[in-house]
Amino acid sequence: MKNTLRVLVWTALVLALSLVFADPNEASAKEFKDVSKKHPNYTAIQEMQKAGYITGYPDGTFRPGEPVSRKHVASLLDQVLKFPQPPTDKLVFTDVPKNHMYYKPIMKLYNKGIISGGMDGKFNPNASITRIQMAKMLDLAFELNMKEPAQFEDLHFLHWGYVHASALYSNGVTKGDKGKFLPNQSVTRAHYAEFLYRAMKVGKSPSGSSVTKEKAVDLTMRLPIVIEGIRIQGKVDNQTYNQLRSKQLPYATKAFVDGLLKEDYPSVCTECDSFLFPGLTIEPSMRFNYKQPDANTLQVHTVSFSNVLSSGGFVDYAFKKESGSWKMDDFDWTEVGKKNFELTKAEAERVVKLNYAYSSNVKITYVSQAKKTGEDPVTKEKYPFTEYKFTVDTKDGRDTVLVNSDDGLAY
Incomplete structure (x- = not known):
């Protein structure tokens, strides 16, 4: 036995x-x-x-x-x-x-x-x-x-x-x-x-005091989504800001938590598509600059393409390293105007490709381009930009898509 x-x-x-x-x-x-x-x-x-x-x-x-x-x-x-x-x-x-x-x-x-x-x-x-x-x-x-x-x-x-x-x-x-x-x-x-x-x-991402571009992109993509999710869930759960505050501290500095995030919390919407941070997709792969003034500070400058819900603009983030972790420290957004993206034809085609990312057998063809006129939202000054025209063939037929070079809007 x-x-x-x-x-x-x-x-x-x-x-x-x-x-x-x-x-x-x-x-x-x-x-x-x-x-x-x-x-x-x-x-x-x-x-x-x-x-x-x-x-x-x-x-x-x-x-x-x-x-x-x-x-x-x-x-x-x-x-x-x-x-x-x-x-x-x-x-x-x-x-x-x-x-x-x-x-x-x-x-x-x-x-x-x-x-x-x-x-x-x-x-x-x-x-x-x-x-x-x-x-x-x-x-x-x-x-x-x-x-x-x-x-x-x-x-x-x-x-x-x-x-x-x-x-x-x-x-x-x-x-x-x-x-x-x-x-x-x-x-x-x-x-x-x-x-x-x-x-x-x-492989494991390299560590060190110097931030790589890949890490800078990661922070720019990841932290806004995490923080936005915490804030919206807080609204869904009817939490006061004081109840929500501690949940944001692992991802944002105390100054940012008690500053912009607190000021904006009353306007957080749970039934609309309006968010504090822009939803970035392929933008950092096309327009992305970053610098690291010191080992614990990181500054990022990129863009956010326009869509049917929001205007295009320039995005600036500041991150600080606290207790070994990078946290969001500041955020700013500036709408395009006379100073704009000036997208090339190849970049405009990438915008079209993104919009059809989930269609199979897609064929994108450049057709033409035309000069258009925009207006600066602040100075009201007129400025020229290019409108690119493409045709897109899918299994469902052919579409004509226009892309603005100033803000990346595809329609």
């Missing part, structure tokens, strides 16, 4: 460790019985296995369709990125005691701010992880830079995980599924191997 019990315990232990890293020096090139070369995630699974990151099950299978658990995700991330040991052992999650098999990797991720657990004080280590939870963990673990916002049908930009999904999307770690992100769908073992493999190829 005792021998039988030992066998059962040992078998359970082997199965529990089946997705944990092996020693990289003992990597092999074995094939899994249930992962053929035609499997869509075959390459990722094989490369991860060759590197010693996954071992599969004792029966030679990988079981690609099974959900991956939160504890295994934590363990794999820790093994890949080798997070430092927390300074002290402490009990944070009631369901992850100090003698838990995955206590150390879970606490390492918690110490780095990658995981936070639930409102009930539990981590739920055995629960499967959803795609949006995975996006957050990979984004924070690899410190990815958000290069552009993603537009998934089922993931609104005010969703808490939107910036994380966008970071993965803009770095090629995730592609979505037919225009959707499927945020609440459980991640399978095969898909997690694929996501982690892609994230590893992107």
